[in-house]
Amino acid sequence: MNSESEIPRASGALIAKERKVLEELVGNGTVRLALAKLPPEIRDEYEAITPLTKIPTDTVERVYEAVAEQAGRDVFRMHRDVVRMGVEQALKSIWRVLLRFTGDEALVRRTPLFFNRGLSKGKLEAKMVGAGKAEIRLTGWARVSELQINGIAAAIEAVLTCAGRKTVRVESHRTLDGACLIATWG
Numbered sequence: 001m002n003s004e005s006e007i008p009r010a011s012g013a014l015i016a017k018e019r020k021v022l023e024e025l026v027g028n029g030t031v032r033l034a035l036a037k038l039p040p041e042i043r044d045e046y047e048a049i050t051p052l053t054k055i056p057t058d059t060v061e062r063v064y065e066a067v068a069e070q071a072g073r074d075v076f077r078m079h080r081d082v083v084r085m086g087v088e089q090a091l092k093s094i095w096r097v098l099l100r101f102t103g104d105e106a107l108v109r110r111t112p113l114f115f116n117r118g119l120s121k122g123k124l125e126a127k128m129v130g131a132g133k134a135e136i137r138l139t140g141w142a143r144v145s146e147l148q149i150n151g152i153a154a155a156i157e158a159v160l161t162c163a164g165r166k167t168v169r170v171e172s173h174r175t176l177d178g179a180c181l182i183a184t185w186g
Helices: 012-026 028-036 040-047 057-071 075-090 094-100 104-118 146-162
Strands: 009-011 054-056 123-130 133-139 169-175 178-184
Touching: 009 012, 009 057, 009 104, 012 028, 012 054, 012 057, 012 075, 028 040, 028 057, 040 054, 040 057, 054 057, 057 075, 057 146, 075 146, 104 123, 104 133, 104 146, 133 146, 133 169, 146 169, 146 178
Parallel strands: none
Antiparallel strands: 009 054, 123 133, 133 178, 169 178
């Protein structure tokens, strides 16, 4: 079994923001009903998050799965919508304006900064590989879940879109040590 320090964890501040967006998206009642169906230890851990805590990503994923089932939605699409909306809300104000004046190279180079604040496991490295094309590699997380890859892709799409890039698309595939994500935009 993994030692406590090897368990992938998400920032409590990030998950609290995502929960607010999730409640806006599917309704507070739907989230409450889904949480009530989860085992008490999962529900209690999720409900006890604070901006200073770290919560196992497995716990967060169980919540997303329960809410998607309760709402009758696809968990990956719902998760992507929540992440996108959360990033858009976080980048309101002057940041969105500043991002629009940031060149592609500088924007891509800063992509890992967003990741490092949200998740405790793995490392992102990003580089431009052509005009309107970037490669983002997640390393150090060999068994990263598809839902985590989905969230990283959604966050990258949202940041690039908020920065004024058009027709942004992020595709991903698993690697032995994590994942490779390719972002393209027009």
